[in-house]
Amino acid sequence: MIKENQRIFNFLFAIFNALLCVLAMICAYGVRFYVLSGEHGVHFTYYMKLMAMTVPVNFLLCQSFGLNDSFRRKNLISEIGKVIEVSFLDVIFVFLLSFLLKEVNVSRATVLLFGAFYALFSTAERVVVRKTLRALRRHGYNLKHIVIVGWTSISGDFCRRLMKNKNLGYWIDGYIAEKKADISPLDLPYLGDFSCLQQLLAPKGIDEVVVSLEEKDFNRLGHIIEICEQEGVKSSLLPFYTKYLPMRPYIDEVEGLPLINLRRVPLDNLLNSFVKRAFDVTASFLGLLILSPFLLGVAAGVKLTSPGPIIYKQERVGRSKKIFTMYKFRSMAVEGNADTTTWGTRDDPRRTRFGTFLRKYSIDELPQLYNVLRGDMSLVGPRPERPFFVEKFREEIPLYMIKHLVRPGITGWAQVNGWRGDTSIEKRIECDIHYIENWSFLLDIKILFLTVFRGFINQSEDAA
Numbered sequence: 001m002i003k004e005n006q007r008i009f010n011f012l013f014a015i016f017n018a019l020l021c022v023l024a025m026i027c028a029y030g031v032r033f034y035v036l037s038g039e040h041g042v043h044f045t046y047y048m049k050l051m052a053m054t055v056p057v058n059f060l061l062c063q064s065f066g067l068n069d070s071f072r073r074k075n076l077i078s079e080i081g082k083v084i085e086v087s088f089l090d091v092i093f094v095f096l097l098s099f100l101l102k103e104v105n106v107s108r109a110t111v112l113l114f115g116a117f118y119a120l121f122s123t124a125e126r127v128v129v130r131k132t133l134r135a136l137r138r139h140g141y142n143l144k145h146i147v148i149v150g151w152t153s154i155s156g157d158f159c160r161r162l163m164k165n166k167n168l169g170y171w172i173d174g175y176i177a178e179k180k181a182d183i184s185p186l187d188l189p190y191l192g193d194f195s196c197l198q199q200l201l202a203p204k205g206i207d208e209v210v211v212s213l214e215e216k217d218f219n220r221l222g223h224i225i226e227i228c229e230q231e232g233v234k235s236s237l238l239p240f241y242t243k244y245l246p247m248r249p250y251i252d253e254v255e256g257l258p259l260i261n262l263r264r265v266p267l268d269n270l271l272n273s274f275v276k277r278a279f280d281v282t283a284s285f286l287g288l289l290i291l292s293p294f295l296l297g298v299a300a301g302v303k304l305t306s307p308g309p310i311i312y313k314q315e316r317v318g319r320s321k322k323i324f325t326m327y328k329f330r331s332m333a334v335e336g337n338a339d340t341t342t343w344g345t346r347d348d349p350r351r352t353r354f355g356t357f358l359r360k361y362s363i364d365e366l367p368q369l370y371n372v373l374r375g376d377m378s379l380v381g382p383r384p385e386r387p388f389f390v391e392k393f394r395e396e397i398p399l400y401m402i403k404h405l406v407r408p409g410i411t412g413w414a415q416v417n418g419w420r421g422d423t424s425i426e427k428r429i430e431c432d433i434h435y436i437e438n439w440s441f442l443l444d445i446k447i448l449f450l451t452v453f454r455g456f457i458n459q460s461e462d463a464a
Helices: 003-035 044-064 076-100 108-138 153-164 194-201 215-230 270-305 353-360 368-374 387-396 400-405 425-437 441-455
Strands: 144-149 170-176 208-211 234-237 250-254 257-261 311-317 323-329 378-380 409-411
Touching (some): 003 108, 076 108, 144 194, 153 170, 170 194, 215 234, 270 323, 270 378, 311 387, 323 368, 368 409, 378 441, 400 425
Parallel strands (some): 144 170, 208 234, 378 409
Antiparallel strands (some): 250 257
C-alpha cells in the first residue's frame, strides 16, 4: 500500500547500506595494520578495488534477502540474521575474488574483520532507523491515515493486524458501511454510510481509502473509486476473494485487458528456466565427477554391510505430476524397501546400521545428482513424494499440488528451515509455495549455502 511513497527512501537506504561495505573495509584495514600491527601485504588501494567489485554483489545480495525493502513488516531479529548471512557471503566473495585475481598477499584477518564490521554497522543502522521512525510515529509523524469503506470479516482481520503492530505506521480514522456493524472488540469510529464518502474526503488528512466490499455491494466499487480520484485520494482494494490471491499477484495483459495470474511462477520465464537448468546440469555433472571416488566407497559400504542392491529405486511424482524413478543409496533391509505406503520415522526398524549413518548425514541422497543431470529433478526445489502420499495429501492439504509446478529438488526452502522428515506437511507446503512464487537464482544459491551449514546433518531423518 505504501511502497510507492517509500521507493526514494528505500533507494537511498540501499545506497547507504552499500557504502557501509566501504566503511567496514576501511575500519578492518585500520584495525588490522594500525591497531594489531603487521606487514602490509598489499596496498590499501587494492582493498578498495576489491570493494568496487564487492559493493554491487552486496547490493544484489541485500535485494535477494529483502534487506533493501521497507521494514514496516519485518522482525528485527530475523533481519539481523539476514544481515549476518549477507556478511558471510560478502566475505566468501572477497576470498573468491582474491583467489581469481591470483593475489596471495591479501590479509585474511582483514577480510574477516571486514565481514564483522559490516554486520555490526548494518545492524546498528537498522536499529537506529527503526527507533527513529518509532519515535516519529509516537508523535504523530510518518503515519498513514486510512479509511475503510465497507465492512467484512476480511477488513476486520486487516484492521486487527494494523492495530496490533503499531510499528507499521498506520492510523485507521474509521469505517464507512451501509449500517453500523458489530466490530467488537475493535474501537473504530463509524463514519456513516456510503453517501458520506465524498464529504469525508474533501478536507485534507486522509491518505488512502481501503475498499473492502461484500459481494452484494460490489456494484458500488466504480462509484467509490471515482470519488477517491475526484478528491485526489489513493484507493486500494481488499476484495472478498482475497484468500484466493497470492501474496504478490502478477498482472498480465491480453489485448489491452489486465489479467491477474493467481499463481505466478518465475520459472515459467524461459530465461529463468534456462539459467536454472544450465546451473543444474553443470553442478550435477561436476558433482558426480568430483565425488565419484567417495560414491564408490559408499557403494562398497552398502554392499558389504547388508545383502541386496546398492541403489534403491523408488517412484516419485515430479513436475507436471509426471512419475519418475528417483535413486538413493539403499539404507534399509531389502524386505523393508518394498513398502511404498509407509511413512518413514526416525527410529524406523527397517534401516541397516550403515543406512542410519547415511541418512543422518544425507549421504543416501547423493545419487539424485544423476536425477538432476537427467532432468527429473533440480538441485533446489520442493521434495518429491511417492504417488500414494501425493494422492493422500492432495485431498487433505490445501494447495499441496502447487509444488508440482516446478521440478522437485534434492534440497529446498522447507529443508533448510527445518521442515523435513517426520514434520508438518502444511509447513513444508507453505515453504514450497514461497519458493515457487519468489524464485530467483540468488535464492537458489542461498539455499545451497544454507544446506551446507544446516542440511547435511539430518536430525529428524527424512521420511521422504
